[in-house]
Amino acid sequence: MLYRNNGKTYIKTDLEAVITSYNQGNMILEAVQSICNQTLLPERIIVVDDGSTDQYSLDILNSIKNDVNLPVPITVYFQENQGVSAARNTGINKTQSSMVLILDGDDKLEAGYIENVSELLSKSPDMVIASSWMRTFGVLDAVVCPSGGTIVPFLSHNCCPATHILRKKFYEQCGGYDESMRSGFEDWDFFLSMLETTPEACIGIVEKPLINYRTAPASANIKSMDKRRELMRYIIEKHNCSYRNNITDVLLDIETISNSRLLGWENEIIHSINHHQELSQLSASFIKNPSYGDGGMASAVRIASVAR
Template sequence: MTLKVAIIIPCFNYGNFINEAVRSALDQDIETELIVVDDGSTDPATLKVLDELRTRGIYVFRQSNRGLPSARNTGIRLTSDPYIVCLDADDIISPSYCSTCLEVLETQPDVGFVYSTTRVFGNQNRHWSNLSYSALHLLLDNYIPYAAIFRRRVWEEVGGFDENMLFGYEDWDFWLSAIERGWRGFHVPEELFRYRKHGKSMLSSSNQRRKELKKYLRRKHHSLYSPAGILKLLKDESFQIPRVAGVIFKEKILRPLYSLVQRT
């Protein structure tokens, strides 16, 4: 059986960008399934673009406006493929993105999600040096791109994306939920994902609410943020920490985590 990756593209009034996202999905070097979820767009120009996509044979599913997490969940429910990529309508993936990440998932059964290094473009043009995977570091900061490829099984186990998180960090919540269930992530160093930076991007919006969103995550994932949870992750990852990086690890991760636990 040919393994397939489903690429889910939610869209709300992003008609000026979505054709680029769709093209990058169609240009993958392995077989993929593409589903566009129109999350109740109201912009006439966007609706026209979505209609044009339909005439080209692309599956466009329309729902009332319920937010990005809901649109992602809707798209995933419309497919049975074992691997999922959620790609926002304003971003782009390289042709080898799916095949490169899929190779990791197929050879490492304990890996639940795989992400690549990111190129930021649009209002900025820079290399985003995503870090190698560390569950401990993920407690402090969401350094994993939302477009990481994950197993459908992970999505099923965590209950999908939290549809209450309408203002961002729903991907961070998803990765933490996966870790709670024993999954780990994996970083591919190639620059295969392109994140468009512009004034209306979700990241710009979520940064304004960073403090309250982090509090919500700490409450929801208390088992990870507790002293016992941190100790378990430290034991799991201790063998991965090179001696030369020990001091940096202590100062940049362990010390901030200790302070966080003291405030919780």
């Protein structure tokens, strides 16, 4: 569909964007602008503010709401603070399109995100969600490459960014985001719910860093790691049937991840020994008393062999 605004012609698709916001000041403006700069525009942008208390942030939201020069119609909703899951559900339930883009208010998109990701979705009717790799900025400058896939890899770890495009019919089928999950991992839980809607369901990933993901030491994502075991227990119990049906693959996947990290640590210790660098207290303790039954002792033997 072609859309004209201020003398310019844009291409639009059967997709609306939902941005969640909470005391994010100018960051929400950057998020909105990143959608307005897309090569393929959404039908509408819906911003859901989850009870911001900062007046400057509220002023920014009101300026966005009243900006008639944006190339996409925009609606801003204000609600009492209920958590990001509730804010996303509010926004998604107000959409009328078949696909919905989910974006956090402190992140940004590269100009080709919607075009590339929606194209991937269009090629596979079994794909319930699609997203892309991420480029982090802030305290960490890196490219993160989630893999997507069927439900099996998602049972051991999250394989998709929180920013994604979903098919609304599957969202309605799974019941949306779990609004009781206010401590984190709500996106991982939601992806599992979406993947449980049909046996053929999968999540696709465009292998380009099209999401700019803001990193900070005090971010909700970092804080949620303090409760990882508790949150994982909730997810495992909630999706118990999927875990029971795939228990062998889940355990083997976790073992692969664990061995990969152990090997990385082993190589760092060997590097330090080869360059006559003092080992950290944790590394030295590991060599003196290696763990048993998890590959730790074998790793310590390899390290000791290099040191001789």
